[in-house]
Structure formats: structure tokens, C-alpha cells
Amino acid sequence: MIRRTILLICFVLLSVVPALGALRIDLPEHAMNGRAFLVTVHTNAQAPVCLKWNNTEISVSCVKDSDGYRGVALLALPRDFSEKTLQVSAVEETAAGTNIVTRTIPVQHKKYREQHLNVDRKYVELSKKSLDRHYAERATVRSMMTSLAAERKWDADFLRPVPGGVSSEFGVQRFFNGKPRKAHSGIDLRGKKGTSIKACADGVVRIAASHFFSGESIYIDHGQGVVSMYFHMSKLLVREGETVKKGQVIGQVGSTGRVTGPHLHFGLNVSGVAVDPIPLFTAKK
Ligand SMILES: [Zn+2]
Incomplete structure (x- = not known):
């Protein structure tokens, strides 16, 4: 027994x-x-x-x-x-x-479409001064991307930063005034100037600055290789180094930088790769 x-x-x-x-x-x-x-x-x-x-x-x-x-x-x-x-x-x-x-x-394999846009010549044919400024800003972003937090702060349900619909989807091959540019690395979300922009997940603000192409911009490090980006804002409401929670208002929609009208360009990078964020927006509010 x-x-x-x-x-x-x-x-x-x-x-x-x-x-x-x-x-x-x-x-x-x-x-x-x-x-x-x-x-x-x-x-x-x-x-x-x-x-x-x-x-x-x-x-x-x-x-x-x-x-x-x-x-x-x-x-x-x-x-x-x-x-x-x-x-x-x-x-x-x-x-x-x-x-x-x-x-x-x-x-x-998803096939991404083409889009033709006309923008102010000064943004396509850059002066040496503008180009130098852009290179310096790009170097700042690249250096930030090499020092991301290892610990995961995000949850699998990311929050859509503004309620507006998509005016230009991820991955579109763009032509500015007929000249091919790099594919659209994020999504453009509709929004009137002044619309509140919310952080898509918990994280730390790594860049909150005015850049030549992306205008008033915020980069949030969500840990474990995930970074979100918010461009062309009219107002930044957080500072570099600040910890933010998912849903926290971080700024307002605007039309700063290389744009044809007010909208939010939202980008998501995962281990250095730009991805379509739409399928990840599963948070309720
Ligand atoms: Zn965009």
C-alpha cells in the first residue's frame, strides 16, 4: 500500500x-x-x-x-x-x-503601394545648412537607438496615440516631387492641430526635440528593443528622461517639419526594424 x-x-x-x-x-x-x-x-x-x-x-x-x-x-x-x-x-x-x-x-509577403506627393522644394533640395542639421539629428537618433533599456516596459496591447484614421499607411514607397524616397516608416494618423497625443505604452522619453524633417518629435524607449516615435507635433508636453505611462498625454498634433498638413506620424521600431503598428493597437482606450 x-x-x-x-x-x-x-x-x-x-x-x-x-x-x-x-x-x-x-x-x-x-x-x-x-x-x-x-x-x-x-x-x-x-x-x-x-x-x-x-x-x-x-x-x-x-x-x-x-x-x-x-x-x-x-x-x-x-x-x-x-x-x-x-x-x-x-x-x-x-x-x-x-x-x-x-x-x-x-x-x-505583403506588397506595399506607391504614393506621390508634392512638397515644398526646400524639403527635397536641401541647402548645405539644412543637410548638416539633418545629419546631426540623425546621428543623435542613431546613437539613442544603440543604448536602449533591456528591461521590457511594454504590454502586448499597444494604445493608438490619437483616435483619427490612417491617411498614409506603413510601408508606402514615397515619391516627393517625382523623386523616390525611402518607404514610409510609420503611419500618418488624422488629427486637428491641438489634438492630444497619448503614449502607446509605458516607457522613458529619450528624445523630445525639434528636428528638421520630423518637426517637434518624441522618441519613447519601451525597453527590450521597442521604440515609438511621434512626429510633426505642435506642442511637446514631456521632457527627455521623463518616465511616461501608457495613455499619458505627451503632446499635441501639429504640422511642424516636412508635412503638407496637420497629422501625427507615428512610428514603431522593434529591434531596429520599422514595423506597421496598426496590428499591435489592441488596447481598449
Ligand atoms: Zn508619416
Whole structure:
């Protein structure tokens, strides 16, 4: 009887305690060029897990949950990604050795459209002074992008920063006065001058400044490689270094910088890749 009870206890324990090397990743059924997607990591060790995909890697810290440790991360594919499949690996270093799990998912390819715009010549044919100013501002942004917070502050449900509809979608190949420019790296959201702009997630304001192209601009670091950008604002209501909460008003819609009218250009970068933020706007308000 005692032996049977011990055997039963052992059986129950084995079925509830995850086996060693239980590293596992949950991926969507497919990925898409120009989109971010959520990955969940499950493990039974507290060590951070390294996720690797498309020559990119990030470290994911996992927290205790009912069946071991769990962490989430956003991974992204560039707009011009052309491979048919994507390999994602999770690598974990534990006292017992290295665990690696690799999975491959199909990639669906979205074709992005073209858009022709006429803008003031001074924004297309730049003077040396304007160009120098732009290069200096670009260097500031690039340097900020290399010193992002490792710890995740965002939740998977991002908030739409203004209620207005999309006037120019993500990924559009733009032509200014007939000349090809880089593809639209964010979305343009409609809004009257003075409309409140809300932070899409918790984070820290890293840049709040006036830039030549993007006008009055805010960059928020949400941690673990996620950065949101708000351009052409009429008013900035937060300062560099300030911690902001999701839904906090950070500024107002305007038409500063290279624009044809008031709107909010909103951009989202995930591990250095610009993605379409629309599918991530799942927060209720
Ligand atoms: Zn835009």
C-alpha cells in the first residue's frame, strides 16, 4: 500500500514538474514582412533566454508562472524581407549546459503601394545648412537607438496615440516631387492641430526635440528593443528622461517639419526594424 502510494506521488510529481530542458517557444502560425509578432518563451530555469532570428538577437528575461518561467518578446521582419520562411531560435545557458530550440515558420509577403506627393522644394533640395542639421539629428537618433533599456516596459496591447484614421499607411514607397524616397516608416494618423497625443505604452522619453524633417518629435524607449516615435507635433508636453505611462498625454498634433498638413506620424521600431503598428493597437482606450 505504502509502495503504491509512493509510486502514485512520484507519478503525480513527474506530471506537474516540467522536465529538465523544457525550453519551448510559442510562435504565430506565420510571420509577415514589415510586421512585428509576439513570441512567448517557456523554460524551467530563471536564466535569461536569447532569441535569435534574421541575424538579430535579444535577451528575454523570464518570470515565474504556474509551470516554470515565462517571458514575452516582440520580433520583427523588415518591410523588404523576401525569404519564404523564418527560423527562430531560443538559446538558454544553464548550469547543466546550453539548451537550444529552433523552429521555422512560413512568411507571408505583403506588397506595399506607391504614393506621390508634392512638397515644398526646400524639403527635397536641401541647402548645405539644412543637410548638416539633418545629419546631426540623425546621428543623435542613431546613437539613442544603440543604448536602449533591456528591461521590457511594454504590454502586448499597444494604445493608438490619437483616435483619427490612417491617411498614409506603413510601408508606402514615397515619391516627393517625382523623386523616390525611402518607404514610409510609420503611419500618418488624422488629427486637428491641438489634438492630444497619448503614449502607446509605458516607457522613458529619450528624445523630445525639434528636428528638421520630423518637426517637434518624441522618441519613447519601451525597453527590450521597442521604440515609438511621434512626429510633426505642435506642442511637446514631456521632457527627455521623463518616465511616461501608457495613455499619458505627451503632446499635441501639429504640422511642424516636412508635412503638407496637420497629422501625427507615428512610428514603431522593434529591434531596429520599422514595423506597421496598426496590428499591435489592441488596447481598449
Ligand atoms: Zn508619416
